[in-house]
Amino acid sequence: MTMPSGAQAALVASLAAGLVSVLTVGGTWWFGRRAAGYSHSRDTISELGAAATPDARAVAWLWFAPSGLIFALAAVMLGEAFGTDDAARAASTFALVGVGWIGAAIFPCDKGAPTFGTVRNHLHNLTGGGAYLAGAAGLLEMARALEDSHAVLSMTAQASGGVVLVGLLLISFPELPWRGLIQRLMEGLLHGWLLVAALTQIRP
Secondary structure, eight states: OOOOOHHHHHHHHHHHHHHHHHHHHHHHHHHHHHSTTOOTTTSOGGGGGOTTOTTHHHHIIIIIHHHHHHHHHHHHHHHHHHTSHHHHHHHHHHTTHHHHHHHHHHSOOOTTOOSSOSHHHHHHHHHHHHHHHHHHHHHHHHHHHHTTTOHHHHHHHHHHHHHHHHHHHHHTOTTOTTHHHHHHHHHHHHHHHHHHHHHHTOOO
């Protein structure tokens, strides 16, 4: 199958990145208001779809899984929009962020999103942690791929990748009172960089 041209890829990437950003914000707000005792600053996004919670299936298949697929599409199309092999490889790594969202749908976490717990919870943490590592690695690769052609995007990718790595370490501690807030910062950087980078590649 022939990939879209640079201009077409940029448009697809922008639309997909915008849509997945809306889904992430809207899903967090909607399901967060439905979850009794849920705290956006304390609790992780995954806890909205924790096993045995009332909205678990809706969160998994109406939000997490579609978001993962759309994020991956946006990232791959962004690589095509930049038009270099280095950017395409970095974008392919960055697209693995979507695997974390799909993994959260297939393997919902235990209540409280603990570090250990059931086998299903371990698989949830494995796919989620791997996705954040891939997101950080993709951003750092993208920073190198763009350093000569898009200096500002390169610098912001490098900074964002570093923050995501630190954030991943911090959210591995369930007792951290600002765990949810830190994860939202990480997601904001991943989604925000993707959207802004895609929009910059749209040409009239």
